[in-house]
Each structure stands twice: as C-alpha cells, then as structure tokens.
Amino acid sequence: MTSATALKSTPLNSVHRRMGAKMVDFGGWDMPVQYSGIIEEHTAVRQAVGLFDVSHMGEIEIRGPEALNLVNYVSSNDAAKLKIGQVHYSGLLYEHGGFVDDILVHKVDHDHFFLCVNASNQEKDYDHISTLNRVRATVEFASDRYAQLAIQGPKALPTLQKLTRADLASIRYYHFVDDEVAEAWARIARTGYTGEDGFEIYIPPDEAPRIWDLLLDAGQEFGIRPCGLGARNTLRLEAKMALYGHEITASITPLEADLAWIAKMEKPDFIGKTALARQAERGVTRKLIGFEMRGRGIARDGYDVYVDEAPAGWVTSGGPSPTLNKNIGLCYLPVRLAEAGRSIQVIIRGQPVEAVTVPTPFYKRSK
C-alpha cells in the first residue's frame, strides 16, 4: 500500500510489521493498533504483562539554573515539590486555562527536567514552552534521542527485572532511576497509562528492536503479549486516564476535567492561573463524569448526551470494557447534573439509549 503523505514511524516499525501487527495512521504516525486482538492484549495487561511501543511520544528537556522556574511557569502542577528521581502528571495550559497538552514531568536534577508529552502535540508544546522562555533556560526538543517502551501489568516487574541490575521493587510509583536495560542506557520510570503496575522506559532508539525482543523473551513465562494502541485506549479508559483531544482539549480546563489536583493555585504565577482562579470563583459549569450503558448499544466519542429529553453534553470516550464486560464511557455534563446515579441517554445513530452515571475509575487494581 502507498500513502500520499509519509507517515512518521518509530524505530520498531519493521518489528511490528514482521510480527503481523495491524498498523494504522495515528495522528500522522504509522502505529500498531493491535497484534493478536484488543481483548486478548487488554486481558494480558490486567492479568499478566503487556509490552507497548510508545516511541511516538515526545520528549522535551529543560536545563539550566532557571529550569525549575520555566517548568513551574509553563505547567500547572508544582514542580518545586518534586524530588530528584520523582515524576508528576501536569498540564501545559493556555492563558485562558485550556490545555495545550497533558504531560509527565521528571526531575532528573535540580537544574534538569525531562518532559514526556503527547506525540501529536510535541512540536506545539516545544514552541509553546520556547515562546514563554523569558528566563532563558535551555529547552531541547529531544524526541529523536529516545525510544519509549511501556511494560505494564502485574508481571511487569519480574519481566523487566531480568534485564536490569536496577532494583525495580525499590522504585516507588511515579519515581524513576537512570540505569541500564540489557547493557543500554535507560531511564526507568514506574509510570503507565493502563491502571496497572508497570514501567515506562526511555532508551536509545537504535537499541529499541533488541530490547523489544529481549523483553518478549523475558516475559514469555508470564504470557507476555505485544500490545497495540487499541488495548492502550481500553485500558486507560477503564482507569479513567485522560486522552488529549477527548477528555482534555484547548477549550477544557483542569477544573472541568476533574483534574483540579494538577492545578496548584497556591504556587506563584503560572500560565492559565488567572483564568482558573476566575473560573473557580464563578463556579465551574460543566464536569467530566463516567457512565455505564444500561440499554443495548455502545457509546462512542462525540455522541450527544441527553438528560430528561434535553441535550446536556457529549461523550468524550466510550467503548466496551473488556475487564468489566460492560459498555462504559466518559462525558461532559452540566455540574448540577454531573453526579453518580443519574439516568442519562446517549444518542446512538439517532436513537436515545439508556445509561447511568457512575463513580470512576471504572477499574482500580487491588494493591
């Protein structure tokens, strides 16, 4: 097959093709959507371990004596609270409070922060941060220097442990170490986008195919599965983790997206703070809430939501939950309606289908 526009590809592209993955255009990237099947891959992550190529994700590095000042000015969480070797989730916001992107901030050193950003937003994020860099920190677009693999599931630790001398059990959730995996330099973070325990490793791109194969070998005894973006999406939805372009967009603020905890209003000025303070004062008008289908049908992104036969909101993400064996989704509703236990209707191909709002996350792993 040929394509008019060249898709971007990760260092593992030929590996995915060799293994028979089904490839799709994901925001301009030629990525595997599934290998053996989304449900099988999803189940492998919940019960054993799955391996994902997430090298399309972007990396931006901020260095210099003013690094912390810049990070804290452009992102909404408080990077001053991070210790070296710690990670947090944060928002890059516009002045009006909407999301430029959602990001992970890693504190590598007092003068060095490592940001993991969404694939399709990476150039926009870099430009955004650079424009706001009045303190003259060093901002590097570093995506070409890293491949990223996610090893996720209850058997992620014993799988990865076979390939590294780093004591993985001692890395706490949302912490990381710089060490080696299979004798290659690696940033090993205990983070993920699945709702399971697991690791995300940042490695040199030319080492990615070798480490991919070694991880599949290491996880074989546990039933490891290579996983595509399809399972990544069903897993993150069950765990109610936001996806840019769906739950969060340029016109949605952290307060609306149930992410007030990443907007640290007590810290000094940051981009978007004034707008958020004003929104908090006036009161948020809409809010993200989860729902389960009661009638027959599957809610999908963009479907309208009605309450009492009147238009009330829209679905941001929806689909079947392989773990719960229910059809679930997230939607925006006016705050006065956004409480668990409310009867709503999702408009599926012109027909209202019954659903009920529920507490989230839909799935929480037992510790």
Place this chain on the structure above:
Amino acid sequence: MSAYPENYRYTKEHEWVRVDGDSGWIGITDHAQQELGDIVYVDLPKVGAKLEQGKTLGSVESVKAVSDIYAPVSGEVVEVNEALQTAPEKLNQDPHGEAWLVRIRLTAPDELNQLLSAADYQNYIGA
C-alpha cells in the same frame, strides 16, 4: 481464516449473500471481520423490515469502532440471527457460516448480477 465460498456473491463493502430459491442469507466477509477485530455488538433490523440494495441494514461494532453494514441486494427480512445478540464474537469465528446476519426474501434477484464473484472479491481485497 475462512475460505470464500464460490456460490456466494460479494460486495466491495465486504458483505456476502448466499441465495437459495427466493431466500438470501446475508453476512459480512472474513476480510471484514479481520479488519474490524474483536466484534462486541451487532445491530440488526427486525423481521419484516424492507431492505434496499446499498442502503444500511445495520451495524457491527468492534472494540475499536462502529461499522455500517449495507444490503447487498433488496428484500424483506424474514429471519434474524438472534444468536449474534448474545454471542457477537461468532462473527470473528465463522463469518461465512454460522454467523450470518439476516435471511431475506429477495425482491429484486436481478441485482445479484451486479455483485462480485468469490474470485473477483478476493482479487479486490488483494487476497
């Protein structure tokens, strides 16, 4: 992978029809189910519904997406494969056999001439 039966007729939208007298069984092709992935939901018309060639007769949904099904020929629905309501995964397992969608009474059998043979369909999908 299922074979493409010689006695079926196929559409470029990946449906098939098997005709016996004035009865026609309609389904989706093996290629369609492979492209869709795990099928989790099937929406079918009711008995008595009138189908028009090329118009939507229902939809199938995989974990990832929803996809419309088009009527390969016109007719009136006389039977719906109820088993698919509780076991839509049969569409992944036996798309050309057990997992037919609806049985119709053909009202315009001449339309069959516009459909693809098994060889032409396999050529079309590059199988």
